[in-house]
Amino acid sequence: MDSGRVTLTPAQRIAWLRLVRTDNIGPVTFRQLLNRFGSAEAAIEALPGLSRKAGRPMNVISQSRAEDEIAGAARFGARLVAQGEAEYPQHLNHISGAPPLVTIASGADLDWQKCVGVVGARNASSAGVKLTRLLAGDLGAGGYTIVSGLARGIDSAAHRAGLATGTIAVLAGGFDRIYPEENIPLAHDILDSGGALLTEMPLGWEPRAKDFPRRNRLVSGLSLGVVVVEAAKRSGSLITARLALEQDRDVFAVPGSPLDPRAEGGNLLIQQGAKLVTNAQDIMDSLESADPARRALFDPEWRPDTTMAADATEPSQTEREAVLNALSTTPVEVDELIAQLGLSPHAMQILLLELDLAGAIEWSSGQLVALRHR
Amino acid sequence: MDSGRVTLTPAQRIAWLRLVRTDNIGPVTFRQLLNRFGSAEAAIEALPGLSRKAGRPMNVISQSRAEDEIAGAARFGARLVAQGEAEYPQHLNHISGAPPLVTIASGADLDWQKCVGVVGARNASSAGVKLTRLLAGDLGAGGYTIVSGLARGIDSAAHRAGLATGTIAVLAGGFDRIYPEENIPLAHDILDSGGALLTEMPLGWEPRAKDFPRRNRLVSGLSLGVVVVEAAKRSGSLITARLALEQDRDVFAVPGSPLDPRAEGGNLLIQQGAKLVTNAQDIMDSLESADPARRALFDPEWRPDTTMAADATEPSQTEREAVLNALSTTPVEVDELIAQLGLSPHAMQILLLELDLAGAIEWSSGQLVALRHR
Numbered sequence: 001m002d003s004g005r006v007t008l009t010p011a012q013r014i015a016w017l018r019l020v021r022t023d024n025i026g027p028v029t030f031r032q033l034l035n036r037f038g039s040a041e042a043a044i045e046a047l048p049g050l051s052r053k054a055g056r057p058m059n060v061i062s063q064s065r066a067e068d069e070i071a072g073a074a075r076f077g078a079r080l081v082a083q084g085e086a087e088y089p090q091h092l093n094h095i096s097g098a099p100p101l102v103t104i105a106s107g108a109d110l111d112w113q114k115c116v117g118v119v120g121a122r123n124a125s126s127a128g129v130k131l132t133r134l135l136a137g138d139l140g141a142g143g144y145t146i147v148s149g150l151a152r153g154i155d156s157a158a159h160r161a162g163l164a165t166g167t168i169a170v171l172a173g174g175f176d177r178i179y180p181e182e183n184i185p186l187a188h189d190i191l192d193s194g195g196a197l198l199t200e201m202p203l204g205w206e207p208r209a210k211d212f213p214r215r216n217r218l219v220s221g222l223s224l225g226v227v228v229v230e231a232a233k234r235s236g237s238l239i240t241a242r243l244a245l246e247q248d249r250d251v252f253a254v255p256g257s258p259l260d261p262r263a264e265g266g267n268l269l270i271q272q273g274a275k276l277v278t279n280a281q282d283i284m285d286s287l288e289s290a291d292p293a294r295r296a297l298f299d300p301e302w303r304p305d306t307t308m309a310a311d312a313t314e315p316s317q318t319e320r321e322a323v324l325n326a327l328s329t330t331p332v333e334v335d336e337l338i339a340q341l342g343l344s345p346h347a348m349q350i351l352l353l354e355l356d357l358a359g360a361i362e363w364s365s366g367q368l369v370a371l372r373h374r
Numbered sequence: 375m376d377s378g379r380v381t382l383t384p385a386q387r388i389a390w391l392r393l394v395r396t397d398n399i400g401p402v403t404f405r406q407l408l409n410r411f412g413s414a415e416a417a418i419e420a421l422p423g424l425s426r427k428a429g430r431p432m433n434v435i436s437q438s439r440a441e442d443e444i445a446g447a448a449r450f451g452a453r454l455v456a457q458g459e460a461e462y463p464q465h466l467n468h469i470s471g472a473p474p475l476v477t478i479a480s481g482a483d484l485d486w487q488k489c490v491g492v493v494g495a496r497n498a499s500s501a502g503v504k505l506t507r508l509l510a511g512d513l514g515a516g517g518y519t520i521v522s523g524l525a526r527g528i529d530s531a532a533h534r535a536g537l538a539t540g541t542i543a544v545l546a547g548g549f550d551r552i553y554p555e556e557n558i559p560l561a562h563d564i565l566d567s568g569g570a571l572l573t574e575m576p577l578g579w580e581p582r583a584k585d586f587p588r589r590n591r592l593v594s595g596l597s598l599g600v601v602v603v604e605a606a607k608r609s610g611s612l613i614t615a616r617l618a619l620e621q622d623r624d625v626f627a628v629p630g631s632p633l634d635p636r637a638e639g640g641n642l643l644i645q646q647g648a649k650l651v652t653n654a655q656d657i658m659d660s661l662e663s664a665d666p667a668r669r670a671l672f673d674p675e676w677r678p679d680t681t682m683a684a685d686a687t688e689p690s691q692t693e694r695e696a697v698l699n700a701l702s703t704t705p706v707e708v709d710e711l712i713a714q715l716g717l718s719p720h721a722m723q724i725l726l727l728e729l730d731l732a733g734a735i736e737w738s739s740g741q742l743v744a745l746r747h748r
Binding site for chain 1: 501504505628629630631632633634637638641644645649650652653656
């Protein structure tokens with residue numbers, strides 16, 4: 001992946017899509033394959049050999065299925081955008097596990113840099129909906145694009161308040177699988193208003209439970225900060241807040257009475273360090289005096305460094321076994337493994353790539369690796 | 375004032391009371407007089423000379439009026455307790471402008487060390503009253519004495535919840551001037567339950583507006599921390615919170631919906647750094663992991679250092695005029711004045727004492743001095 005701005009050729013885009021849609025190839029593995037083989041096309045050619053070595057068949061989707069997905073997206077007015085292309089949302093470059101490809105419909109005139117996530121309970125109270133309307137409306141008037149997850153309750157109220165000024169809905173499934181169905185009209189309103197729908201999932205993908213937290217990392221990843229309006233103690237909104245913190249985004253929470261169970265999540269976040277906000281000005285003041293750690297988010301010239309020094313040496317079978325022995329179901333840092341085993345970073349990278357393709361390991365936060373529970 | 379524990383003789387107590395009740399003698403001046411003349415009796419004898427020098431008559435109350443006040447207090451089951459005596463609330467020693475004498479009724483078996491202030495709006499909502507009952511009830515069950523100001527609303531709810539386990543009401547006026555009158559039965563309930571009433575004001579004193587913030591410094595001063603339950607943006611509860619901060623006490627606030635005006639004060643306090651609390655456990659956890667700055671509050675052996683080196687030199691008229699010239703209505707630190715004018719700390723002390731007795735200056739936070747507005 002080039003760290004400057006590129007435009008994929010149609011053939012490259014199809015190859016990227018085929019590789020991205022292959023089982024066991026997540027964002028981290030995708031990047032490793034591209035770094036190792038130089039292009040998606042070359043990685044696809046090398047996969048059969050790699051998967052034999054990993055002891056597990058890798059089924060790359062066919063050229064025609066990839067072409068069908070691109071054509072299907074076009075019917076929704078959507079296009080597949082690759083990391084590195086001009087239209088790829090800049091802020092996503094800063095998150096670990098950034099999706100190599102996202103499908104985006106509409107949103108050409110949106111300000112993708114000045115985004116705030118507004119999330120909260122599906123079973124929102126009428127006070128919560130009113131507050132969301134006030135907050136998101138004023139944030140929109142202040143020039144901020146409203147990002148949310150198109151769920152019932154707070155998410156829907158946030159999108160509606162953002163229709164006039166710009167809003168982005170991040171889906172947990174495919175464009176043809178809007179969830180909940182009752183929000184299909186809202187999704188159309190978003191598109192009609194010049195707002196955007198975005199997903200990393202393929203057409204036809206029915207969202208499963210685990211796709212929602214995965215989606216939430218994109219809600220926070222697109223945003224400078226996330227506001228939690230009403231949230232129970234164990235809720236998706238708190239997951240979004242945690243992801244936002246991991247991504248060095250600001251987390252804001254609206255307080256509420258201790259007698260109101262829908263305030264528990266927000267109050268808890270404030271106790272844990274989130275900023276208490278009661279109006280949009282609080283949020284804008286805070287974002288505009290941004291933490292130095294987040295300055296890169298405001299730098300349009302910033303590019304992720306995803307290159308890696310080439311190295312022709314293949315790891316040996318002994319090294320392969322040493323890595324497998326060293327791993328457990330407790331996540332460890334790759335640097336720690338490298339130090340312990342005395343392997344070169346490049347050899348470690350190749351071995352972990354093979355294990356990843358074999359479905360034997362899993363990544364957390366992009367840097368920690370563990371054996372997958374069987 | 376001795377820094378160990380003493381018991382005043384009846385004659386000493388009368389002399390202290392006469393000096394404390396003299397116009398223009400506040401806690402700071404009282405301490406300066408005692409330091410300069412060695413005893414309240416000697417200070418009373420010296421006052422006519424001092425007040426001539428200050429160009430203003432000083433009217434010390436008569437021996438019989440002081441005796442009447444002590445007898446009057448006794449009819450309410452109350453006694454006048456001097457700073458330094460065993461019964462004087464230890465925590466008050468740590469505040470600036472600690473009252474030399476307080477009148478206390480009942481409360482002999484209370485835990486005066488483990489106190490929490492619970493304050494809030496007079497026009498409390500029913501949710502606020504319920505929350506106060508829960509918080510104060512659980513704090514009481516956890517061994518904390520509930521301190522408040524006997525006002526309507528949150529204060530009353532806090533005292534009532536503390537009746538079973540111990541509560542202290544700090545009055546802004548005299549024992550015979552309970553305000554509001556509707557709380558006279560509650561005051562009796564507090565006494566009957568073994569709780570305490572405390573005031574620094576004389577019998578017969580009708581509380582004026584400015585006596586309430588003055589009283590609030592004792593609510594916070596008696597406490598390890600103060601909880602604000604419901605408070606408007608400009609309210610006495612926020613004054614108590616500010617005083618608590620100045621006194622290095624913890625400040626806790628209960629959050630509420632931004633749509634509820636009675637939550638504005640609490641939310642604002644949290645934005646400014648107060649700890650968000652939703653239940654008594656939050657408060658107790660925080661108090662029990664107390665900040666090192668407040669450790670002295672937990673040390674029963676701690677005594678204030680109020681002694682001063684004796685020095686026989688009288689300040690000259692030139693020095694007197696230099697100090698008066700240097701002062702303005704903007705408060706300055708005494709140390710700053712001393713450095714600027716090149717006076718000895720002792721001479722400065724005497725000159726400020728004279729100006730104080732003349733009603734020409736006023737103190738803030740015990741260390742800042744300014745010309746009084748005329």
